[in-house]
Amino acid sequence: MSESSTEIKTSCPKCEKLLVNAQAPLGLCPACLMGQVLEPTQTHGGESAPMPTLTPEELAPYFPQLEILECFGRGGMGVVYKARQKSLNRWVALKLLAPERVGDGDFAVRFEREAQALARLNHPHIVAVHDFGETQGFYYLIMEFVDGVNLRQLIQTRRLSPKEALAIVPPVCEALQCAHEHGIVHRDIKPENILVDKEGRVKITDFGIAKMVTGDEAVVDEGCVTSATIGMGTPAYAAPEAKEQGVMPDHRADIYSLGVVLYELLTGERPGERLEPPSRKVQVDIRIDEIVLRALETSPELRFPTAAEFRTQVETVAAAMERGEEEERPKQPGAARKGRRSVMEMLAGSPVISEVLQHLTPAERREFALLV
16 A cells, blocks of 8 residues: 555645644644634623633644643743753743744745744843744744743732842843844833743843744844834833834834833833833932933933943942942941842842742743743
């Protein structure tokens, strides 16, 4: 009997794509199945309800190199699973991207180009991309697994002190500076995309995912990343120019978004239409006002020119605050003067992480890894 005679050929009832020897849950091809997972359906009561997420068992045939354990969650740009990479025996995050784009003739080229660029970002404060590809309609990224929480979970559990809030900014700026120098704008800096692991290390995730999915084309002009149609990301954190038609936001849009995050960490709320300095809402050093307000300037030309400059200013004020506190403390005989603490020392093993983890349910604990 010939090999061709043993083939089982079916077609997807939704898109009519030919399926050969495919294990297709619900009879659908991977693209249509993932599309139903991400898009809401109507319940009998008329309210939107999501389709059940694909189980690890349903995905296993498509990813034999992985032991898929559980789903972290899903968002508008994909579904994320915790998995073990068998060959290296390490934990990874498997992200399945944008099923509605599979039929887009340009998506495969764009996906490969952007994924290669992301994989070249080697920085301790950027969630690493280990591998990427396409298998039977599933476009996927295999990423570093970060065991911790995101900033959203952190600030929903407790208010960070000004020192803790400032400690978050330098590693984020380092990561952004690295990406900007490689011609990549994040486009969606927000608390959900800033992770803090159990050791207090800060990492940014989802670099360039918005561009990969939306198809916005960026141009690197003499080291400056620009885009005529750059995705605006999450509106509450997007720079003003990213919301306008016909403008060309660049890397300074990321600086604005980080300014919104810092404002929220300090005050517990995002900036309003009438921007007030943080010191008018909470008790913080007035020197912080200047930093935050400059990052939130409406005109990109008035913001910090680079993420590196943003970091320098934050570290300068943080160091001055630390010196001022030491001068106010009673002197202990023979006590050595302590230097400025790193973000790891600020957060590692501290009540910040411990308290968050104690108050999260198992489901909430997993949500930190949802890269949306």
